[in-house]
Amino acid sequence: MHNELLHLSSLRAFFSVAKLGGFPGAARDLNVTPGAVRHHIRTLEEQLGTQLVVRSRKEFSLTASGAAFFAKLSRAFEEIQSACRTAASDSFEGELHVSCAPGLAALRLMGILDRFADRFPLVTVRLFPIEQASEAMDVVISYGERPIHGSRYAILKNERYFAVCSPNLFYRNALRSPADLQNHVLLHSDDGEDWQRLIRTSAAGQILPRQHMYFPNAYLTLQGAREDCGVAVGSSILCAEDLRRGSLIKVLDLEIPAPYPYFVIQPSETKRPIAEVFSAILVEQLENIG
Numbered sequence: 221m222h223n224e225l226l227h228l229s230s231l232r233a234f235f236s237v238a239k240l241g242g243f244p245g246a247a248r249d250l251n252v253t254p255g256a257v258r259h260h261i262r263t264l265e266e267q268l269g270t271q272l273v274v275r276s277r278k279e280f281s282l283t284a285s286g287a288a289f290f291a292k293l294s295r296a297f298e299e300i301q302s303a304c305r306t307a308a309s310d311s312f313e314g315e316l317h318v319s320c321a322p323g324l325a326a327l328r329l330m331g332i333l334d335r336f337a338d339r340f341p342l343v344t345v346r347l348f349p350i351e352q353a354s355e356a357m358d359v360v361i362s363y364g365e366r367p368i369h370g371s372r373y374a375i376l377k378n379e380r381y382f383a384v385c386s387p388n389l390f391y392r393n394a395l396r397s398p399a400d401l402q403n404h405v406l407l408h409s410d411d412g413e414d415w416q417r418l419i420r421t422s423a424a425g426q427i428l429p430r431q432h433m434y435f436p437n438a439y440l441t442l443q444g445a446r447e448d449c450g451v452a453v454g455s456s457i458l459c460a461e462d463l464r465r466g467s468l469i470k471v472l473d474l475e476i477p478a479p480y481p482y483f484v485i486q487p488s489e490t491k492r493p494i495a496e497v498f499s500a501i502l503v504e505q506l507e508n509i510g
Contacts, residue, residue, distance in 0.1 A: 323438030
């Protein structure tokens, strides 16, 4: 490979070909002829000294080297886009309307809003409950899908559910196995399905707890667990800070995948650059810290 920097046009052509699955789509995307796209790919292959695209009239595919290169190039272009958003950030002003699931809003969003406000002092943020989520919002942060048209990104797709309680409750009343739950109060933020899913992973069979308490959202459920009210189902994203501080601890060695991811949705009707910047900051913070 030559030492000089690869032509950005050739890199852009390969990225478009790989993303759109062929030369015709890339040509339309770049507003050039398919022949020009092929020329860029050949030039890039010569510069790299490796074949990137499998030549076939029937179907389009990448070589192993091409697939690996596309993955790295995708991340590089994302960094470039992020740098462009940052360079334009000084001009952002006005209002940003965000609708968020209550548990995430209370437990993880505040620190992110603080960072955002420090970076964009001319932007006023208005936070709305998830019940008011609509296409009039700039960003919707929803647990599970919502019927809102727009782009979406699923964060923490590998989120886990597990049992949590306060250290005080744990040492006051034994919680060594699922069978010990018969001596405890189960705290719920739903109709009980989360606990049923969790208990089904154990060999204990049916468990009858001492009592049940039902709360309107995950935030209040976890607050009840912190205050020694009982044992709750926690999650990797909502309990990250509590586990780090020690205000909640994992118990029972039971874990299951979360049934839904959190979605960051940018409604198509109000899509604005500042919403894209906020979404990028949100995803970065949650995925790096969560």
